[in-house]
Amino acid sequence: MNAIKAVLESWQQAVVDENLDKIMSHYSDDIVSFDAVKALHIIGKPNYTDHWKYCMQLCGGGIIFEIHQLNIQHSSDLAFCHYLSRCGSVQDFGNENVAWMRATVCMRHQNGEWKIAHEHYSSPFDPETGKAIFDAQPQ
Template sequence: MNTKHATAEQQQQIRSVLDDWAQASQAKDVERIISHYADDIVAFDAVGPLRFVGRDAYKAHWDFCMTVCPGPSLFELHQPTILVSGELAVSYALLHCGGTNEQGQMESSWMRVTQCLQQFGGQWRIVHEHFSAPFDMESGKASFDLQP
């Protein structure tokens, strides 16, 4: 994990939040996932509407996503970079995510994720999250076969 302009304590705190968020996502523990978001989270997910506003709306989306992918899942941050300035931090990384299909085979792709965090009462919370997948401009289809 690359970190810039962050104290060792800030690095550890933010790393812990992001690691637990990723582990909770892989474990499909929606309550634990949501615990890392601020109440007024604004999220731009790769799936669904243009944006989600508020923790309740985003929780409903996470609940929906878990029903679409009922089997074992994959959710791994790849070389996240963290930038910190005061009580604000930004993390960006590639995300390898996927789930098992009806035949029990893992289907996965690489996506991009950016998360903005803010410190509230000593706790880092995600205040903005943006997932995206690159797409081919000619076909209009997502490029899920790209590799880092």
């Protein structure tokens, strides 16, 4: 479990540092992502790299990315993790533009390393208005 947590911590730091190469080094080549930003789903590392570039451009003042309430379940070669993420960016004049998101990450142990093979981020939404609820808070 420590190795899995270490991968998530390294990945999280790479996100905050906006280090695209290090971010992508944590993904399997066949990554499948259901990201909360724009795309319905993204398949494969090249496509996800392009998506990450787009997302990083949206965060001009710096990325905020925190992992809270991390839960890890694993077997010898598969891991299932879920957590709440406080994520967003620092905007002009130092103001934060953040929201709480839900995250599920599945990892595979391959060639001696844990790699993220599936990732899902979402925000709750109001079915009556169809709008995302960005001010939801953890319980």
